[in-house]
Amino acid sequence: MVVAAVVVLQLALVVRGYRADHKELAFQMFPEASTWEASVVRVTADGTRIPVTEPWSGYTWAALVPSRGLAHPDRRHHADAGLDNQIAFLDSALDWVAANTPRDHETLYLEAVVTRWHNDDPPTTEVLRSPKRPEAAP
Amino acid sequence: MRLVDQVDEVLGRRVSMRSLALLRMLVGPVVVVHLWPFVSDALDGRTYHDTFHEAYAPWYPELSPGPYSVLLYVGVVAAVAMTLGVATRVTSAVTFGVVAYNVFLSTTHFHNNRAFLMIVLAGLAVGPCGRELSVDEWWHRRRGLPPLDTSAPAWPLWLLRFEACVLYGASGLSKLLDPDWFGGTVTHLRVVHHRADLGASPLPDWALDLLLDRSFHTFAAKAIVLTELAIAAGLWSQTTRRAAIWLAVCFHVAIQLTAEVEVFSYLALAALVIWATPSTRDRTLAVAPTSRLSRAVHQLDWLARFNVTVPPAPAAAPGITGAPTGRRDSRPTAAVPVAVVPDDGLPGFGSGSPAPGPASASAIEDGPAPALVTDPSAAPPLGDGGGRPAAGAGSPARARDRRAAPVPRPPVARAGTTGVGSAEPVGGDDDGPAVASADEGSAVVAAVGADQSAEQVGPSGDRSGAEAGGSHAVVLWDRDGSVRTGRGATLFALSRLPLIAWFFLPALLLPSVRRSRRSAVESTSAEAGRGPEPPALGDDPAAGAGGVAENAGLGARDQSVSAVSEEDEG
Numbered sequence: 001m002v003v004a005a006v007v008v009l010q011l012a013l014v015v016r017g018y019r020a021d022h023k024e025l026a027f028q029m030f031p032e033a034s035t036w037e038a039s040v041v042r043v044t045a046d047g048t049r050i051p052v053t054e055p056w057s058g059y060t061w062a063a064l065v066p067s068r069g070l071a072h073p074d075r076r077h078h079a080d081a082g083l084d085n086q087i088a089f090l091d092s093a094l095d096w097v098a099a100n101t102p103r104d105h106e107t108l109y110l111e112a113v114v115t116r117w118h119n120d121d122p123p124t125t126e127v128l129r130s131p132k133r134p135e136a137a138p
Numbered sequence: 139m140r141l142v143d144q145v146d147e148v149l150g151r152r153v154s155m156r157s158l159a160l161l162r163m164l165v166g167p168v169v170v171v172h173l174w175p176f177v178s179d180a181l182d183g184r185t186y187h188d189t190f191h192e193a194y195a196p197w198y199p200e201l202s203p204g205p206y207s208v209l210l211y212v213g214v215v216a217a218v219a220m221t222l223g224v225a226t227r228v229t230s231a232v233t234f235g236v237v238a239y240n241v242f243l244s245t246t247h248f249h250n251n252r253a254f255l256m257i258v259l260a261g262l263a264v265g266p267c268g269r270e271l272s273v274d275e276w277w278h279r280r281r282g283l284p285p286l287d288t289s290a291p292a293w294p295l296w297l298l299r300f301e302a303c304v305l306y307g308a309s310g311l312s313k314l315l316d317p318d319w320f321g322g323t324v325t326h327l328r329v330v331h332h333r334a335d336l337g338a339s340p341l342p343d344w345a346l347d348l349l350l351d352r353s354f355h356t357f358a359a360k361a362i363v364l365t366e367l368a369i370a371a372g373l374w375s376q377t378t379r380r381a382a383i384w385l386a387v388c389f390h391v392a393i394q395l396t397a398e399v400e401v402f403s404y405l406a407l408a409a410l411v412i413w414a415t416p417s418t419r420d421r422t423l424a425v426a427p428t429s430r431l432s433r434a435v436h437q438l439d440w441l442a443r444f445n446v447t448v449p450p451a452p453a454a455a456p457g458i459t460g461a462p463t464g465r466r467d468s469r470p471t472a473a474v475p476v477a478v479v480p481d482d483g484l485p486g487f488g489s490g491s492p493a494p495g496p497a498s499a500s501a502i503e504d505g506p507a508p509a510l511v512t513d514p515s516a517a518p519p520l521g522d523g524g525g526r527p528a529a530g531a532g533s534p535a536r537a538r539d540r541r542a543a544p545v546p547r548p549p550v551a552r553a554g555t556t557g558v559g560s561a562e563p564v565g566g567d568d569d570g571p572a573v574a575s576a577d578e579g580s581a582v583v584a585a586v587g588a589d590q591s592a593e594q595v596g597p598s599g600d601r602s603g604a605e606a607g608g609s610h611a612v613v614l615w616d617r618d619g620s621v622r623t624g625r626g627a628t629l630f631a632l633s634r635l636p637l638i639a640w641f642f643l644p645a646l647l648l649p650s651v652r653r654s655r656r657s658a659v660e661s662t663s664a665e666a667g668r669g670p671e672p673p674a675l676g677d678d679p680a681a682g683a684g685g686v687a688e689n690a691g692l693g694a695r696d697q698s699v700s701a702v703s704e705e706d707e708g
Contacts, residue, residue: 003149003293007300014308022245025253027308030397031316033327065190067246078331089246092192119318119327 021088023081034083038073038090038114038128042107045136049111052097057104064100065093073112083116090114091128098130108136149293153416156288158267158295159223160440160636162230164408165258166221168401169233172255173213176240180207191244198242209236220262223272230267234259251402257301258409265294271440288418298412303370305406306386310366313359320363322355329355365389373413383410387637411441411636417617418442423631424449424613431612431628438639444631449613 010025017026041049042056052061053074062071068089069077079086094110101107110130117123179185185203193200201209213236219229238256241247268274269286278286313319329336329349336346348354365385372382387407394403423444425432435444614627622630632640 028312029309033324
């Protein structure tokens, strides 16, 4: 029974990997040669757009988001686990930074303009935004 | 029998857990390497709390930095203890728990290599992997307690095998279904993206040109995909398993050289031990005790595949006399190992080899009668303390067949091959686990139909045995009853050592060769300035290569070389 359950669960996870952003236990290794880069900015309440490459309120982007190839989004990177996975991480990272920078009272939200190259396809662009931060409310 | 019943029988069959014990020892250091970056950060006062992380579920319990750091330290300690086999049931479970908890703490912690590590640790946690090669076993023996049962139901092993195949199969399938991958676009682009790194590497220009050639990747990508799928499929059949394992070794070495995959390569290579046939002492190697081959097998036979005994006398071994050809005889002519191996193939997957149990019995029944028939009364009955049925039996019918067969009972050899454990698993049958202890003399050797017991051959007897064996310094009885002699037996024995153990072979053998050569030169310096040939691998350095043992005139030299060698070895 245990063996059958594990086998079924594992096979289900493999199938799930073809649709999920994070392909846990789907073992799709080296899936793409895709690359991406993003221009990440802080948008203040007055509409000013400030790149996160500049430190703010004692924070730096690279220190807050050091993993999964997100530390320097302004450089073109290989999407290690696929583009969908990478963009999902970046989207979550914007949310996390917005929610975990309590000393920052000027940023209304964070925004990333992402350029993605799926293998050798032409590039596409999309915009990601964090939720608005109550700390920046006027 | 219905398929479900057959699968159930295979999963419930008691088999040796030796491979899991070895895997446990290999995976422990991998866990330490995996956890170390987390521990290092914790020692510096940093944890995942300080940086971007994303919980899988809001209900997943999170620890504050202090307890989390302590948990990581506990994980490292548990991994070390698991490697040593200290309180193995507890430490393997704790190790798995810490690694799994940490991986599932955040989506950012998840990588394929960590997922596979978690799976392997789960297998070790549910399988009794601490009854051999462990401090637990040593402590148990030291207290004079009865030997631990080293066999267990096979399902944890089969689950790990399934997961290992999923690893290769799912990876290969995803590439097969992706036109960009199968067409070579992905591999080509990856090389192009790393062109600068490749240019700085010591690769020759022609290799660089080849790697940057788009058409090369049209074929290379297909080769990679087919390699992964071939490994996944090939591991299931005993016929193709060895080739699949070698393919996997080459594959992982290539990955390690070309990509950053954390602990994946080491882990995947270590996990290959689960494909060893789950039985122990099912091959008998007759070799002079002082030979390098004997030493190598004693020290590197970590999967306990061999019983090691002394070579038989030729008079008692009519079937194996003659020049050593290294040829594998298809039928046993002189002896068969009594240990028979359960066919561990799943029903329907088609084991390429004959079912060992019945085949062995059949070979015994059909073999040359004069050489094989011995006095049954001289043999300990099956299942007694001296010579229990050695391998895990398959079906009850198979077990009954073995009992019914007129198996010639061999003399008992005290011949454990490793210095780690005396209680070696030899599988079990349907009447219950059959645990035999090599120290108890139950490592059964069918020795050439003669009454000469390996036990009765002392050090001097060993020498005479080797010499009497003449050119047959090495004789090997495989589990299917076939016999190999000479270099063929030597190469076969070495090839059946764990792959990882091979890395230790040069360290073990080369100094020995140098010492042996030096000793031989010193001891023969009085002889006409003729230096001796280095003894061939597998031959006794004393009884030695070039038919030294057969040359009675060199007996004194023979013994002096042996004495020096043994002294050097300490």
